[in-house]
Amino acid sequence: MEIGQRIRNARKARGLTLEALANQVDTDTGNLSRLERGKQGASQELLTKIFNVLQLEVSHIRPKAEYAGGAYELDNIEVVSRVENRPRKGYPLISWVTAGEWAESPDNFQPGDAEDWIGSTENAGSAGFWLKVRGDSMTCAGNPSFPAESLILVRPEADVISGKYYVVEMLDSGEKTFKQYVEDAGLKYLRPLNPSYRTIEIDGNCRFIGRVIDTKMTGL
Missing domain, CATH: 2.10.109.10 (Umud Fragment, subunit A)
Structure with missing residues (x-):
């Protein structure tokens, strides 16, 4: 499952709206919506905040060289779920x-x-x-x-x-x-x-x- 879908599933399972999660991780709903739909990447800092709020565990994140500013592609993130x-x-x-x-x-x-x-x-x-x-x-x-x-x-x-x-x-x-x-x-x-x-x-x-x-x- 794509990381964006995992984030969306975890957010909905915890009863959080896009706005509620965005407020907790200091981003806007547009960025979060595009992230969940796999339309854009996210910085390691933002992903870490999201994973902490949703209690998702990250095993590793590998940066893509062509991404500036420390951004990471969604398909290079592995989320571990028991x-x-x-x-x-x-x-x-x-x-x-x-x-x-x-x-x-x-x-x-x-x-x-x-x-x-x-x-x-x-x-x-x-x-x-x-x-x-x-x-x-x-x-x-x-x-x-x-x-x-x-x-x-x-x-x-x-x-x-x-x-x-x-x-x-x-x-x-x-x-x-x-x-x-x-x-x-x-x-x-x-x-x-x-x-x-x-x-x-x-x-x-x-x-x-x-x-x-x-x-x-x-x-x-």
Whole structure:
């Protein structure tokens, strides 16, 4: 993955806007945007500031002779991520308690922190992870249905789209839940598939940890 994309992914995972990150590293949003899109290089000083803020580790940076003023080309920067060293058999199965922290800072975790590693044909990104469904609020007679103990694959940093399924953290309680996101008549909801449970109206009081893009049944 290009360094600019790595920076963008890490910034979004930490909930930082371009402006917020630019303010922290003493640059402007235009320079940062071009850097993320691979349209320009950056000085070693600026890159060091960005890596420190985003908690990315740099193994080495090699200067290009044709760059003046100590600038460096993006493709000459190697970023080390512990997540990339994970076993190549899939994505980690983690606990609900860990889910938010893993989505925000996957580099802070080691492969052994996962309960298991499970494969998927879907691309959940470098920070993707599996969760085990709790309870029956997402169980229904139709399709899809997500019974208790089934597995769901979560892709952090995914766009929020009405009708899709997400793992969400409620900011007031810190509780994490798995629901369908619905927009209707200007209002936003988290909807369970089981009609026995109530639909939750939301208005900036939650954080979307990631979108569910795959599921597996267990115990069959």
